[in-house]
Amino acid sequence: MTIAEMRAACRAARQDQRHLGFVPTMGALHAGHISLVRAARQQCDAVAVSIFVNPTQFGPKEDFSKYPRTFDRDWELLEAEGVDILFAPSTEEMYPPGATTFVNVEGLSEKLCGRSRPGHFRGVTTVVSKLFNIVEPDLAFFGQKDSAQAVIIRRMVRDLNLDVEIVVCPIVREPDGLALSSRNAYLDARQRKQATVLYRSLMRVQTLADRGERDSARLIAAALDVFKEEPEVRLDYFEIVDRETLDPIANTSKGALVAVAAFVGTTRLIDNIVLLGQ
Numbered sequence: 454m455t456i457a458e459m460r461a462a463c464r465a466a467r468q469d470q471r472h473l474g475f476v477p478t479m480g481a482l483h484a485g486h487i488s489l490v491r492a493a494r495q496q497c498d499a500v501a502v503s504i505f506v507n508p509t510q511f512g513p514k515e516d517f518s519k520y521p522r523t524f525d526r527d528w529e530l531l532e533a534e535g536v537d538i539l540f541a542p543s544t545e546e547m548y549p550p551g552a553t554t555f556v557n558v559e560g561l562s563e564k565l566c567g568r569s570r571p572g573h574f575r576g577v578t579t580v581v582s583k584l585f586n587i588v589e590p591d592l593a594f595f596g597q598k599d600s601a602q603a604v605i606i607r608r609m610v611r612d613l614n615l616d617v618e619i620v621v622c623p624i625v626r627e628p629d630g631l632a633l634s635s636r637n638a639y640l641d642a643r644q645r646k647q648a649t650v651l652y653r654s655l656m657r658v659q660t661l662a663d664r665g666e667r668d669s670a671r672l673i674a675a676a677l678d679v680f681k682e683e684p685e686v687r688l689d690y691f692e693i694v695d696r697e698t699l700d701p702i703a704n705t706s707k708g709a710l711v712a713v714a715a716f717v718g719t720t721r722l723i724d725n726i727v728l729l730g731q
Contacts, residue, residue, distance in 0.1 A: 685717075
């Protein structure tokens with residue numbers, strides 16, 4: 454489907470004041486993605502999904518070429534969920550020759566994963582803004598696992614006066630707590646077990662917060678103690694930040710985002726929890 458065909462399909466879906474929900478993905482779908490599709494189905498009259506492995510959000514040493522691509526299986530899953538429109542454009546369709554325009558949310562895109570992956574969020578906001586322009590959804594659905602991404606996209610929507618409501622849905626986890634991710638497929642059995650350290654560190658923070666601990670430094674220290682149990686896992690960051698600015702905060706009494714990223718083998722995983730204000 455071309456961009457022109459996608460625009461026409463989405464405009465037809467929005468006729469008679471029908472609400473169109475949109476779930477942008479990079480494919481390799483799992484239960485987390487399906488939860489977004491189901492949320493869109495519950496809240497909207499029609500649902501569009503995109504599958505596009507976006508090259509501009511990958512760094513030069515990252516996994517763009519080996520990122521899992523399972524289009525046939527993905528399409529079967531989406532059909533089973535009753536998705537109305539699927540958009541799976543080529544790179545050439547999304548980025549015409551000579552394209553030099555990017556969307557960057559300054560002041561946010563350099564934080565958390567943006568610090569470790571320079572240019573990553575610029576690639577995300579560029580492609581999401583392009584997709585919003587093509588689909589023109591009423592609501593767009595994103596997962597809380599990519600917490601910084603959700604904050605940045607909300608800011609982009611506000612700053613650019615885009616007419617779309619951003620809906621952030623809860624993280625879907627394996628029974629042992631590991632957040633679902635397409636990159637989990639890269640883990641061997643031993644690494645898969647080690648990967649639960651991200652969730653375990655977050656749960657240590659949650660437990661202490663539930664007991665009344667508000668000091669971020671003490672909460673982070675407790676989380677780092679959990680990481681010592683898995684010396685082969687390389688921590689990228691463990692931060693407690695403001696939920697809107699993504700700046701580190703010293704005290705969580707007004708609420709906080711607790712975010713972690715780590716390398717299990719060569720696979721980089723992320724996770725987070727939200728602490729509510731007291």
